[in-house]
Amino acid sequence: xxLMTMSLKNDYWETVSLDGDxxxxxxxxxxxxxxxxxxxxxxxxxxxxxxxKEKTAAELKQSKGGKPYLPKEEYSMGDKIAFPSLDWxxxxxxxxxxxKSYDGQEYKVIEVEFGDGEKREYASGLEEHVLNxxxxxxxxxxxxxxxxxxxxxxSAISETIVSALTENDDFVYIAGKWFPRALxxxxxxxxxxxxxxxxxxxxxxxxxTAEFLSDVGLPEGVNPNLAGFSLDLAMQEDPRFDxxxxxxxxxxxxxxxxxxxxxxxPLVLQNNTIDYDSSVLTDEMTNLIARLDDELSELDPTDxxxxxxxxxxxYPHWRAGTLPLSSxxxxxxxxxxxxxxxxxxxxxxxxxxxxxxxxxRHEKYVYGLKEWYTQKxxxxxxxxxxxxxxxxxxxxxxxxxxxxxxxWVRTALVGADGGVVYAMLKQxxxxxxxxxxxxxxxxxxxxxxLAWEKRSKSPLPFEQVVVETLKELAKLNPQAHVHAxxxxxxxxxxxxxxxxxxxxxxxxxxWFDHVGDxxxxxxxxxxx
Numbered sequence: 209x210x211l212m213t214m215s216l217k218n219d220y221w222e223t224v225s226l227d228g229d230x231x232x233x234x235x236x237x238x239x240x241x242x243x244x245x246x247x248x249x250x251x252x253x254x255x256x257x258x259x260x261k262e263k264t265a266a267e268l269k270q271s272k273g274g275k276p277y278l279p280k281e282e283y284s285m286g287d288k289i290a291f292p293s294l295d296w297x298x299x300x301x302x303x304x305x306x307x308k309s310y311d312g313q314e315y316k317v318i319e320v321e322f323g324d325g326e327k328r329e330y331a332s333g334l335e336e337h338v339l340n341x342x343x344x345x346x347x348x349x350x351x352x353x354x355x356x357x358x359x360x361x362x363s364a365i366s367e368t369i370v371s372a373l374t375e376n377d378d379f380v381y382i383a384g385k386w387f388p389r390a391l392x393x394x395x396x397x398x399x400x401x402x403x404x405x406x407x408x409x410x411x412x413x414x415x416x417t418a419e420f421l422s423d424v425g426l427p428e429g430v431n432p433n434l435a436g437f438s439l440d441l442a443m444q445e446d447p448r449f450d451x452x453x454x455x456x457x458x459x460x461x462x463x464x465x466x467x468x469x470x471x472x473x474p475l476v477l478q479n480n481t482i483d484y485d486s487s488v489l490t491d492e493m494t495n496l497i498a499r500l501d502d503e504l505s506e507l508d509p510t511d512x513x514x515x516x517x518x519x520x521x522x523y524p525h526w527r528a529g530t531l532p533l534s535s536x537x538x539x540x541x542x543x544x545x546x547x548x549x550x551x552x553x554x555x556x557x558x559x560x561x562x563x564x565x566x567x568x569r570h571e572k573y574v575y576g577l578k579e580w581y582t583q584k585x586x587x588x589x590x591x592x593x594x595x596x597x598x599x600x601x602x603x604x605x606x607x608x609x610x611x612x613x614x615x616w617v618r619t620a621l622v623g624a625d626g627g628v629v630y631a632m633l634k635q636x637x638x639x640x641x642x643x644x645x646x647x648x649x650x651x652x653x654x655x656x657x658l659a660w661e662k663r664s665k666s667p668l669p670f671e672q673v674v675v676e677t678l679k680e681l682a683k684l685n686p687q688a689h690v691h692a693x694x695x696x697x698x699x700x701x702x703x704x705x706x707x708x709x710x711x712x713x714x715x716x717x718x719w720f721d722h723v724g725d726x727x728x729x730x731x732x733x734x735x736x
Contacts (some may be wrong), residue, residue, distance in 0.1 A: 244385035395442035412465030454542035503572035504706035507535035529578025557606030585638025589646030626659020
């Protein structure tokens with residue numbers, strides 16, 4: 209018996225959509241294993257289900273068509289034959305002719321009439337012929353190979369599954385996994401109160417579900433995976449708890465014990481939305497925007513994740529004890545499917561000391577470095593080196609010591625009213641730094657903090673800030689030139705904004721003169 213042949217349309221997997229039968233298969237599979245699955249795991253279930261369904265349909269089509277045609281077989285008048293090469297089109301033998309010879313072999317010629325009236329002639333009793341070799345079942349075809357389909361179309365199919373399950377109330381979702389709602393274990397208020405107490409004792413967390421599952425009083429004898437998922441879902445819907453695990457893990461923290469800078473975006477990081485004309489930016493300016501690593505710049509995240517990189521601080525991140533989740537750094541730090549906050553471990557690259565860090569995903573910053581900055585003597589402009597740790601979820605942070613103990617540095621002098629002027633003063637410098645970004649700050653930033661609070665309620669005109677800051681910096685240079693990166697760093701001492709709007713003002717206003725290499729000069733006569 210020849211094996212069945214099966215083929216799919218070229219766009220079959222690209223255009224696949226879930227029907228009721230597909231959803232039923234996913235539902236039944238989850239019931240069978242009693243274990244929540246990720247979309248990627250469900251993709252494998254769907255692919256195998258679809259291939260089996262298509263194979264069954266092909267077999268049914270074959271069985272209705274009659275005997276499969278093989279040249280070596282003997283056929284008689286009235287026999288019904290199905291032809292694999294014609295997608296199992298079938299016909300009836302209506303006549304046969306005397307034997308003929310082919311390559312030393314004798315065979316007969318049969319005439320087959322198909323249902324549409326078409327007639328064709330075929331060989332019968334021909335022992336040696338390529339069509340006598342059994343047709344395989346299609347596994348060599350990448351469209352029919354589950355692993356190949358998963359590799360080529362897995363992401364698109366995963367999105368289709370997520371979309372379908374999201375619209376179906378029979379399924380529930382948490383931390384990247386799906387499960388039938390009907391199998392959930394009942395989690396009551398008492399169970400959740402016990403979960404809160406356990407996390408309270410653990411100073412807020414983080415704790416994985418497995419670490420306190422036995423302490424919350426769920427019924428005994430329940431599948432641990434099922435019990436854990438049910439508890440996760442109940443805690444997700446309770447405002448007391450925050451799921452802070454990275455992709456692939458569920459970890460819980462008490463919201464009320466999270467740092468203030470994690471729950472609320474620090475004032476110095478809050479964006480002043482500024483509309484600007486990006487079309488005036490030169491390629492040189494666009495390249496500078498990418499290099500400055502500002503999380504507010506609208507750039508696509510970098511797909512390639514490096515094992516190490518470095519970033520230069522600006523005042524808002526230095527003051528808040530944060531790092532930017534810029535396009536270059538977004539995928540460097542731990543992330544999550546949906547959790548807005550992810551807790552991880554920062555490791556001092558020199559001492560090995562560990563301390564908690566927080567990825568605040570939607571606001572695009574990493575929190576938890578304030579004390580470390582103080583220990584290292586970091587300041588705006590300092591270069592911070594980052595490296596993936598040996599353990600998952602750990603990031604090593606370090607600074608390179610500066611060669612000389614003191615350096616002539618652009619120094620911010622803050623008045624009692626929060627106004628800022630600049631002078632070149634000799635300052636102690638502990639770390640390597642980016643020259644254009646470096647700004648030494650006073651030990652006491654109280655006046656500047658109060659000025660930020662005041663300006664948050666009554667912001668200064670943006671272009672006024674740019675002009676006044678450039679004019680102030682120009683005093684430090686004999687040629688009265690200011691580099692765009694220098695201006696960006698200094699503007700952010702008093703006004704949070706990405707480099708794009710600043711560069712747009714420099715490029716579009718006639719009172720700024722570009723003197724080369726992104727250095728600008730203010731033209732007093734033009735401005736007047």
